[in-house]
Amino acid sequence: xxxxxxxxxxxxxxxxxxxxxxxxxxxxxxxxxxxxxxxxxxxxxxxxxxxxxxxxxxxxxxxxxxxxxxxxxxxxxxxxxxxxxxxxxxxxxxxxxxxxxxxxxxxxxxxxxxxxxxxxxxxxxxxxxxxxxxxxxxxxxxxxxxxxxxxxxxxxxxxxxxxxxxxxxxxxxxxxxxxxxxxxxxxxxxxxxxxxxxxxxxxxxxxxxxxxxxxxxxxxxxxxxxxxxxxxxxxxxxxxxxxxxxxxxxxxxxxxxxxxxxxxxxxxxxxxxxxxxxxxxxxxxxxxxxxxxxxxxxxxxxxxxxxxxxxxxxxxxxxxxxxxxxxxxxxxxxxxxxxxxxxxxxxxxxxxxxxxxxxxxxxxxxxxxxxxxxxxxxxxxxxxxxxxxxxxxxxxxxxxxxxxxxxxxxxxxxxxxxxxxxxxxxxxxxxxxxxxxxxxxxxxxxx
Numbered sequence: 113x114x115x116x117x118x119x120x121x122x123x124x125x126x127x128x129x130x131x132x133x134x135x136x137x138x139x140x141x142x143x144x145x146x147x148x149x150x151x152x153x154x155x156x157x158x159x160x161x162x163x164x165x166x167x168x169x170x171x172x173x174x175x176x177x178x179x180x181x182x183x184x185x186x187x188x189x190x191x192x193x194x195x196x197x198x199x200x201x202x203x204x205x206x207x208x209x210x211x212x213x214x215x216x217x218x219x220x221x222x223x224x225x226x227x228x229x230x231x232x233x234x235x236x237x238x239x240x241x242x243x244x245x246x247x248x249x250x251x252x253x254x255x256x257x258x259x260x261x262x263x264x265x266x267x268x269x270x271x272x273x274x275x276x277x278x279x280x281x282x283x284x285x286x287x288x289x290x291x292x293x294x295x296x297x298x299x300x301x302x303x304x305x306x307x308x309x310x311x312x313x314x315x316x317x318x319x320x321x322x323x324x325x326x327x328x329x330x331x332x333x334x335x336x337x338x339x340x341x342x343x344x345x346x347x348x349x350x351x352x353x354x355x356x357x358x359x360x361x362x363x364x365x366x367x368x369x370x371x372x373x374x375x376x377x378x379x380x381x382x383x384x385x386x387x388x389x390x391x392x393x394x395x396x397x398x399x400x401x402x403x404x405x406x407x408x409x410x411x412x413x414x415x416x417x418x419x420x421x422x423x424x425x426x427x428x429x430x431x432x433x434x435x436x437x438x439x440x441x442x443x444x445x446x447x448x449x450x451x452x453x454x455x456x457x458x459x460x461x462x463x464x465x466x467x468x469x470x471x472x473x474x475x476x477x478x479x480x481x482x483x484x485x486x487x488x489x490x491x492x493x494x495x496x497x498x499x500x501x502x503x504x505x506x507x508x509x510x511x512x513x514x515x516x517x518x519x520x521x522x523x524x525x526x527x528x529x530x531x532x533x534x535x536x537x538x539x540x541x542x543x544x545x546x547x548x549x550x551x552x553x554x555x556x557x558x559x
Contacts, residue, residue: 113144119159123166123196130170133202140172143185143214156188156217163196163223171227173203180214181205181231182240189245191218200510201227201255208233210240210269211253217246217273222404226254226282226556234269235259235296237282242300246273250388250402254556255282262289265296265322266309272299277373277388277402279306286313292322293338294331298345301327304373308334308354308399318343330370332359355398357391376403394428394464395486406503411481412540414438421470422526424500425462426539429482432461437480443471447498465490467498467542488555492519492547499523499545499553501537506555508545509535518551 113121132141145157173181180186182203184193193212201211208214209232211225216239225238234241237253241263253267263270266280270290280294290297291314293307298321307320316323319333319340328345335341335348342348347368353359359366360373362380374384375391390403412427416438429437434444434457444457446468457468464485484503492499509521523543524531537543537555547553 113157113159113161114142117145117155117157117159121159122162123164123168126167126169128169129172132170133172135172138174140174141183143173143181143183145184145186145188145191146180147186149179154186154188156186156191157184158188158190160192161196162194165195165197167197167199169199171198171201171203173205175205176231178205179207181208182210182212182214184213184216186215187213187218187220187246189217193218193223194221196223198223198225199227200507201225201229203228204230206232208240208269210236210238211255212238214240215243216241216248217243220246220248220251222250222402224252224254228256230258232259233261234263236265236269237267237280239268240270242268242271242273242275244272244300247276248273248278249276250278250404252279252402253282254280257282257284259286259291259296261287263296263322264291264313266293266307266311267295267305269296270299271295271297271302274300275302275305277304279308279400281308281399283310284312286317286322288314289316290322291317292343293319293333293340295321297321297323297325298328299325302331302345303327303329304331306332306334306354306400308337311338311340316344318345319348320346330368330373332368355391355393357400360389360400373400375400392483394483397487401486406484406486410484410503411479412503414478414480414540416470416472416476416478417528418472418474419528420526421472421528422467422498422542423470423540424467424542425464425480425485426501426503427480427482427484428464429462429480434458434460434462437462438470438472438478440474440476441470441472443469445469447496449493449495449497452495464488465500467500467544469542490553490555492545492551492553494547494549497545497547499543501539501541501543502555503539505539506537507535508537508543508555518547518549519553520546520548
């Protein structure tokens with residue numbers, strides 16, 4: 113892409129970018145679009161990229177003295193990036209640093225980034241600096257964001273453009289001024305957005321926005337999880353209210369709400385028809401999520417082979433009877449980690465987060481439809497445990513919470529002829545994991 117910054121591109125498959133840690137003598141991936149600051153010549157990305165929902169995982173960039181750092185260093189006004197998913201990024205730079213974009217003057221939509229982002233000034237989980245005509249919509253960021261100086265935000269470090277229908281859930285820390293759960297410093301427009309992550313800094317620190325000079329409306333932050341009672345803009349809510357759809361759709365009940373957000377099902381005063389948002393206790397820890405991430409009534413296909421298959425349920429069907437899901441199965445077992453023995457599941461409802469052995473007589477494809485399982489909190493026993501994976505997959509080496517590293521960061525799944533070791537958990541498969549002590553393991557999903 114760097115050879116033609118004005119062309120249009122699409123992703124055709126997922127990309128494992130793990131090897132970028134070995135590129136450019138440890139500097140990692142070279143951002144797309146940049147500014148030659150010595151001669152002050154701009155080379156921005158002016159084309160388009162449609163990620164089509166495919167993932168780029170484990171992107172590594174280590175350029176602590178470089179400005180304009182991210183998958184894209186600099187996107188100009190003509191540039192457009194949409195439907196791009198970045199998971200487990202490790203990005204560090206100097207000024208204008210973001211997981212997806214360092215400096216944005218273009219259009220960014222339906223994107224998200226998870227992982228770690230760090231830098232000096234203008235540091236954001238998704239975008240470092242969203243500049244004037246730049247727009248960021250229907251996006252979110254999760255993970256950790258840290259900045260050494262000014263303008264550090266969970267989603268956007270500094271904003272003079274427009275941010276709408278976005279959220280951030282990761283921790284945010286800044287050593288100096290202007291630190292916010294969503295936006296560090298706002299000189300533009302922010303609306304219909306929220307944040308939940310822990311926020312800390314020296315001065316001008318806010319649960320949603322660190323410093324505000326323009327317009328922030330219809331936006332909220334969680335006062336409990338952020339550990340911030342105040343913000344330069346926005347309205348603080350308790351965790352309970354942040355997980356209540358009325359906060360975002362009931363004008364007469366919710367303080368700070370002037371116009372209802374557009375949710376699936378049009379609750380309360382919502383009369384929108386784009387269905388941008390959705391809410392479900394089983395997804396995104398109960399907070400609102402962008403509906404493009406989880407289409408209502410998603411389906412998952414199990415490609416079963418004759419004999420034993422090790423599976424799990426990335427969607428939770430309304431009917432949890434094993435007979436209705438696998439009508440042709442011969443036997444079905446789960447592992448009782450406490451008793452260190454197998455238990456028949458013939459008459460027990462299926463559960464998410466559990467790995468199962470299913471025996472079928474012949475090859476068959478089975479489709480299960482229901483609510484996607486976003487993230488998992490698993491109570492493990494010392495020794496071997498048979499677990500499942502969230503709908504979006506997970507990495508056993510990068511869980512949200514692995515107390516004292518109690519879980520060995522390697523899992524084993526059955527191929528039909530033997531076991532293979534992996535760190536990447538795929539939706540629909542079951543995995544053996546080994547815990548050194550009784551513990552709780554949290555596997556993050558896309559929310």
